[in-house]
Amino acid sequence: MTVLFPEAYPSAGEILGSTSYRYVTTNILSGVVQADSLPIVGESFSRQICSVGSFTGALQLTGTASASTVAAWVAAVTPWKNLLWVLQDGYPVWNGVITGWPHESILDGTLPIQASTIEGLFQYRLVSDALAWVNTDVFEIWRQLLLYGVSKTPNGNVAGTGQYANGSGIIDTVAYSGVLASVQEDASSLETVYDCWNDLATGYQMEYALTPAMTADGSLYTLAQMGLPQMGRPVTESGLTFTFPSGGMTDYVWTDIPSEPANREYVTGSGTTSTADSDVSYVSVLPAGELDSELDLGYPLLEASASAPATITSQAQINNYANGLVAANSIEAQVTPVLKMGGTSRPLARDIILGDECLFAATSPLHPARPDGSPGLQAKFRIVGWTIYPPTSDQAEQTWYQLGGLVNASLLDGGSGLGG
Numbered sequence: 001m002t003v004l005f006p007e008a009y010p011s012a013g014e015i016l017g018s019t020s021y022r023y024v025t026t027n028i029l030s031g032v033v034q035a036d037s038l039p040i041v042g043e044s045f046s047r048q049i050c051s052v053g054s055f056t057g058a059l060q061l062t063g064t065a066s067a068s069t070v071a072a073w074v075a076a077v078t079p080w081k082n083l084l085w086v087l088q089d090g091y092p093v094w095n096g097v098i099t100g101w102p103h104e105s106i107l108d109g110t111l112p113i114q115a116s117t118i119e120g121l122f123q124y125r126l127v128s129d130a131l132a133w134v135n136t137d138v139f140e141i142w143r144q145l146l147l148y149g150v151s152k153t154p155n156g157n158v159a160g161t162g163q164y165a166n167g168s169g170i171i172d173t174v175a176y177s178g179v180l181a182s183v184q185e186d187a188s189s190l191e192t193v194y195d196c197w198n199d200l201a202t203g204y205q206m207e208y209a210l211t212p213a214m215t216a217d218g219s220l221y222t223l224a225q226m227g228l229p230q231m232g233r234p235v236t237e238s239g240l241t242f243t244f245p246s247g248g249m250t251d252y253v254w255t256d257i258p259s260e261p262a263n264r265e266y267v268t269g270s271g272t273t274s275t276a277d278s279d280v281s282y283v284s285v286l287p288a289g290e291l292d293s294e295l296d297l298g299y300p301l302l303e304a305s306a307s308a309p310a311t312i313t314s315q316a317q318i319n320n321y322a323n324g325l326v327a328a329n330s331i332e333a334q335v336t337p338v339l340k341m342g343g344t345s346r347p348l349a350r351d352i353i354l355g356d357e358c359l360f361a362a363t364s365p366l367h368p369a370r371p372d373g374s375p376g377l378q379a380k381f382r383i384v385g386w387t388i389y390p391p392t393s394d395q396a397e398q399t400w401y402q403l404g405g406l407v408n409a410s411l412l413d414g415g416s417g418l419g420g
Contacts, residue, residue, distance in 0.1 A: 019343060019397060021390050022087040023057075025076045026220070028097065030166055031159030035076035039063065040113065041392050045086060045094045048385030048402065049209055049231060049354050050201045052194075053117040055084060055096060062109035077101075077113055083158075084115045085212060085220055092212035092220055093349045093388070097121050118170070118210040118222050121158065122194040125149035131185040134313070137176045138204045139226050141183055142197060146170065146224060149193040162219030170210065172224040179204055179228060181320075184271065184311035191309075199310050202328060203321035205229045209354050225354075230405070232355025232382060240347060240358035240383075242401075243375070248345030250398070254366055258334040262304035265289040265326040269308030269318050282308075282318045289322030291330050299331055335406045337381070343397020349386050352401075356383045360403065381405055 023040040026033050038059060045055040059077055061070055076082060079098050086094040096117040103112055131148065133141050150157050150168045160169025181204055185196060200206060206228040213223040225231055232238070244252050267284040295301065306325055312318050327333060339360070341347075359380055363369045367376035382405035391397035 018391070019348065020089055022090070024085040024087065024220075025082045025098070026085065026161055027159070028081060028083050029155055029157060029159055031161045031164060031169055031220075033161060034082055035073055038073055038076065039065075041110075042086065042388075042390040043392070043395075044387055044389050045115075046385060046387040047094060047117060047209070047211075047349075047354065049207050050198060051385070052120040052123070053094070053096065053385075055086070055094065055113070055115040058110040058112045060109065061111055074111065077111070083118075084113070088348060088350050088388075091350045092214055095212035095220070095222060118158065119194060122146075122149050122197070123192050125152060125156070125193045126190045127185045127193060127196060128187055128190060130187045132183070134182045135180045136182070138179050138181045138200055138206055138228065139175060139177045141181060142200055142206070142208060142226060143172050143224070145193050145196050145200075146172070158222070160219060160221030162217060163215065164219055164221040169220070170222045170224055171213075172226075175226070177204075177206065177226070177228040179206075182313040182317060184313060186311060195309070202324045203308070203310065203317070205320070205324040205327060207231045207355060211354070227355055230355050230382065232353050232357060235357035235359055235380060238353075238356040238358065240352075240356060242339055242358055242360045244339075244360075244362040244364060248341055249339060250342050251340040252362060252364075253338040253340070255336045255338065256334070258331050260304065260329065261331045261334060262302045262326060262329045263291040263294045263299060263331065264301060264303045265322050265329065266303070266305045267308050267318055267322040267325060268305070269310075269312035269321075271312035273313070280312075282312045282315060284318050284322035285315065288319035289326050291326050294330050294332060297332075302331070304329065332406050333404065335404075336384075337403045339401040339403065341399045341401065343389075343391060343399065349388055349399060352383055352386065354383065354385065357381070357405075358383055358403070379406060 023038040024036050040057050040059050042057040047053040059073060077098055079100050082098050083095055084098050085092050096115045098113060098115045100114045101111055102114055157168050158170055159165055207230050208226045211223045211225050214220055242249060266289060269282045270279050273280055308318055308321050357380060361375035362377040363375045369376055381403035383401050384404040385402035387400045389395055389398045
């Protein structure tokens, strides 16, 4: 199988010509193309690691097309029967299930459309059987939950096109994390596959995304990507450097509003041991659940407690869960800038692998230049999500990159050099 990715990853801020968008729908079960080059005006669409992205737009109903053609278009965007694919310059960057028509008036000649990325479908696939894994690679557990979700009958599969039609069009890469886990899912809890995935992500510090992709022969499918502890490429490989002000970046937002922050987490849970079937109470044991790297930077101790949502089978499992939870809830993990790029500047969304590391340097009233004239903000982040605003008569094209995973926060206090 040949997977198409961009051959070159140009520097951020490179100015390009206009970007084209094409909208295709396929039947969710068979993969048969329902309509190509639909006259959809996209308002925005987004993707994010370990989360459900969204799409909003509208199908244009008026124009020169025949009544039968318009009727075919409308059928092609029927909610919960069709997948929407967005192609940027001929390459798929977004796909998901059409979930509704938020229609308000027949007078404007449009049919509003909303959709959610493929991850959202697994919020409607329940674990209705007892599932258990002992000392199994966490990526394999994630895959088996995926296979469980798409193998439920009837009509559980999510098809791609071409060589991936009629069967599951969600393909995973052959890789293992090297981290073993023991997990039990109780059928009576009826937890969703999506929630089980996010329990794994938190408990074992892994990441995942369901990414639209295309083979060399033009077949569309969904690629299951996983990373531990993170997805994406290091900055030495991605080569992504963002600078403000620059010709490509129009603005940036510096969001620092930690929600229920903690740098020490106590986690409790219950389950069994390998030698006994009776219930056992567990609690995480320090230093598990404590983020010394943040405390060493002078932040105050912030404590919190939580209950592990999954059945616990070992002390190591609950300790790992505490480590993952404190990493997600730390103060610095919740610094989430947004970089606003003009529509004709690189990188495009198709150039990005979610999780890519990037360098960000900025000089602004919030981050004034240092005494030596260098940018006031110099740090390393990760691109954890993006939102595209396609060009319309009412809006200029923009791509907003959501950053996270701040590295080396001491640079924010007047250090020198870029985060590394």
